[in-house]
Structures are given as structure tokens and as C-alpha cells.
Amino acid sequence: MFQAATLSMVALISMSLTPGGTYTASSFGYNSDYIDSYGVGDVLVADIDGYLVKMNPQTDASNRAELTDFAVHTVDKGESLSVIAEQYGVNVSTIMWENKLSNAHSVRVGQKLLIPPIDGISYEVQSGDSITKIAKKYKIDTDSILAQNSLESEVIAKGQTLFLPGAEPIVVAPTVAARAPSTTRSTARSLAGSSTAPSPGKVFIFPTSGKITQGFQAGHYAFDIADRSKPPIWAAGGGTVVKVSTGTWGGGYGNHVIIDHGNGLKTLYAHMSDVYAYNGQQVSQGDVIGMMGNTGRVYGVTGIHLHWEVSQNGVKQYPGNYY
Numbered sequence: 364m365f366q367a368a369t370l371s372m373v374a375l376i377s378m379s380l381t382p383g384g385t386y387t388a389s390s391f392g393y394n395s396d397y398i399d400s401y402g403v404g405d406v407l408v409a410d411i412d413g414y415l416v417k418m419n420p421q422t423d424a425s426n427r428a429e430l431t432d433f434a435v436h437t438v439d440k441g442e443s444l445s446v447i448a449e450q451y452g453v454n455v456s457t458i459m460w461e462n463k464l465s466n467a468h469s470v471r472v473g474q475k476l477l478i479p480p481i482d483g484i485s486y487e488v489q490s491g492d493s494i495t496k497i498a499k500k501y502k503i504d505t506d507s508i509l510a511q512n513s514l515e516s517e518v519i520a521k522g523q524t525l526f527l528p529g530a531e532p533i534v535v536a537p538t539v540a541a542r543a544p545s546t547t548r549s550t551a552r553s554l555a556g557s558s559t560a561p562s563p564g565k566v567f568i569f570p571t572s573g574k575i576t577q578g579f580q581a582g583h584y585a586f587d588i589a590d591r592s593k594p595p596i597w598a599a600g601g602g603t604v605v606k607v608s609t610g611t612w613g614g615g616y617g618n619h620v621i622i623d624h625g626n627g628l629k630t631l632y633a634h635m636s637d638v639y640a641y642n643g644q645q646v647s648q649g650d651v652i653g654m655m656g657n658t659g660r661v662y663g664v665t666g667i668h669l670h671w672e673v674s675q676n677g678v679k680q681y682p683g684n685y686y
Contacts, residue, residue, distance in 0.1 A: 434478040438470050445563045447476065456560030457482045460532060468566060469601055481511075483528040488519050501530040532558045557597040557649035566624070567599035567686040568648060570632065571655060571669050584679035585631075588655075589668035595651045596632050596669055599686065600624045604644040604652075616670065617659020620652050627677075633670035634659050 436447055444464075448455045458464070461477050461484070470476070479485070486497065494517040498505040509517070511528045519525070559568045573590030577583060602624035609618045616633035620640050623629050636656025646652060657667045673682045 432480055434480075436476045436478050438472055438474045438476065440472050442470075442472075443468070444470055447478075448563065451478045453479060454482050454560075455563050456531070457484075459560045460484050460558070479526060481528050483511075483526055484530050484532055486525050486527050486530070488521055488523040488525060490521050492519065492521070493517065494519060497525070497527065501527055501533070503527060503529050556595075556647075556651050559649065561600075561648075561686060565686050566628070567630070567673075567682075568597065569686050570599045570630075570671055571596045573655070573669070576668060579681045579683070585670050585672040586682045587668045587670055589666060590655060591667050593636055593655045593667060596635060596653045596655055598622055598646040598648055598650045598652050599630050599671075599673075600628075601647045602630075602645075604640045604642055604646060605629070607638055607640055607642050609638050613659050615660035617661070618653070618656065619659070619670075622646060622652075627675055629674050631670075631672040631674070633672075634661055634668060636667075 434451060436451070438447070444455050444458060447470075448458055451458075457479055458476060461479050464470070484501075486501075488497075494505050494508055494514075498508055505517070507528050508514070508525060512525050557568060561568055569588075571588055571590070572594045573588040575586050576589040577587035579586060600622070602622045604620060605623045606619075606621040608616065608620075611617075613619050613633070616631070618635040618638050619631060619633040620635070620638060621629055621631045622640075632652060634656055635653035635658065637654040638652070639654075640646065640652040655667055655669050661668070671682055673680045673685050
């Protein structure tokens with residue numbers, strides 16, 4: 364087992380960790396080069412022999428599996444979530460899930476982020492839960508749950524928080540019957556949004572479920588994504604809804620929505636059967652803004668689909684570069 368401690372450089376110089384013993388300067392046996400490799404605020408771990416292992420930020424030589432210490436990181440100027448994630452050796456999505464972030468680009472200087480020791484999610488035990496049920500639900504191993512949470516048995520209590528290593532949030536896709544075009548905010552709130560996080564270094568998430576049936580090419584500067592079940596359409600990123608058009612031809616787009624993500628970046632979502640967004644609305648990444656449909660200029664094999672455009676300063680961009 365390991366013992367975790369956050370030490371300042373002053374504390375590091377004046378003492379060492381002796382598991383089960385007294386912290387004394389005489390027991391300190393590390394040379395100055397080794398000491399200099401640590402920075403103020405680093406999380407250090409002493410193993411059963413009293414040797415220090417630098418665990419936070421993550422290093423290639425350190426395995427944090429079965430450790431329960433969470434780091435608190437204060438966002439510095441110029442830092443992005445992908446940079447922070449790489450520093451701690453976890454995925455961007457892990458940090459987003461732990462801190463309930465809907466947009467990977469919404470972190471601000473001075474913001475404090477809770478960084479789990481490894482990839483996974485925090486889970487609050489519900490009535491009727493058991494370790495076996497939780498493991499089966501999230502498709503992970505029961506032993507990994509026990510080890511990660513330092514549990515000696517499978518006895519857990521309602522309201523208890525567990526960290527599930529390697530798990531991801533479960534998104535339940537709603538079953539929605541086809542309906543006439545409408546703008547209904549209450550319906551949007553009743554549908555499941557997407558908790559998917561962007562890939563490292565990317566801005567957006569894929570805005571719906573389905574298969575790309577027509578790509579970005581001359582005369583078609585967008586992705587067409589098709590799924591006959593008419594799944595929900597999600598905001599690819601956080602921003603402000605600057606246009607909502609319903610019940611008209613819409614220049615061939617039919618029912619469509621445009622979101623302004625700031626800094627000249629916009630996305631357009633066309634051919635919806637239903638629109639749940641409204642002008643001026645502030646949306647978060649993954650919010651449901653409508654349902655896939657075939658309004659406007661739709662014909663041939665394309666059928667029911669989402670026409671998704673990404674533009675930067677008015678110039679249409681290849682969407683695949685953004686998610």
C-alpha cells in the first residue's frame with residue numbers, strides 16, 4: 364500500500380516519510396538532485412519501504428491504479444484542458460466528468476479542477492446497489508472497484524461515493540416518436556443530452572448519432588449524417604443560438620439552427636424535424652437542440668439526416684478537424 368502526502372519544498376528538505384515511524388531529518392537520505400526534481404505542491408507517495416514516488420503530476424514510471432488521492436489543480440494562464448490532462452496522465456473526458464464540465468474550452472484562469480488519480484468516474488451508490496451490480500452496469504471488474512476504493516468487503520451504503528476505474532457515464536438514448544415541426548423547450552429538457560467529451564485537442568463533439576453519408580466536397584461544404592430513427596441533435600460545443608428557422612424552406616436548409624461559439628466559430632444544423640432551441644439561448648456542449656429530419660431541400664438516398672456545417676469567420680471548414 365502507498366501513503367500519499369502533499370509536501371512543500373521546505374517540508375521535503377526538513378523531513379522524509381517513514382511509514383509507521385517518526386518524521387526525522389536523520390532518516391532523510393535523498394540527494395539534492397532528487398530533491399530538486401520535485402516542485403512545490405507536488406503530491407508524493409511513500410511506499411512501504413519509505414521511498415518517495417512522484418505521483419502528481421503523473422510520470423511514466425508511476426502507476427496510480429488503486430490510489431485514492433485526488434489532486435486539486437488551479438488553471439494557469441495559457442493552460443487548456445488537454446494540457447492539464449496530459450500533465451496528470453488522464454484523459455480530458457475524465458476531468459470533464461469529475462468537474463461536470465460541458466465544454467472542454469470553458470475552463471478559466473484561477474478555476475480549481477479536481478483531478479482523479481486515474482481515468483474513470485465518480486459514482487454515488489443508489490438504493491439496491493451492490494458492487495457486483497455496479498461493475499456489471501459499467502462493464503468493469505468488481506476487484507478493481509474494491510481495490511480502487513480501498514474496500515475490504517463488498518459492503519456499501521446508499522449515498523457513498525465510489526470511484527469506478529475505467530468506467531464512462533452511461534447515456535440512454537431516448538425513444539421519440541415522429542412529430543410535426545415545433546419549437547418546444549420542455550421537450551428538449553426531457554431528452555437525454557450527450558455527456559461525450561471532445562477528443563484531446565479538439566473543440567467539438569460529434570453532433571448526433573448516425574453515419575456520414577455525404578462528406579465535405581466541392582458544392583457540399585458540410586457533413587451529412589443519417590439515421591432513420593430520427594435521433595436527437597446535440598450542440599457540438601457551448602455557445603449562443605443566433606438563428607432559429609422553422610416552418611419555412613429556409614434557403615434549402617429547412618428547419619435549422621446556428622450556434623455562435625465565439626471567436627468567429629459557428630456551427631449550423633439543418634433539415635431538423637423538430638427544433639428545441641430558441642434565439643439568444645445559451646447552450647452547453649451536448650445539449651439537445653432538435654431532432655433529425657428531412658425538411659427543406661432533401662431528396663434521393665440522403666433522406667432523414669443532419670446537414671452539419673462548421674464555419675470560421677464566415678468560411679466553411681472541414682468538420683472532421685473539429686471533433
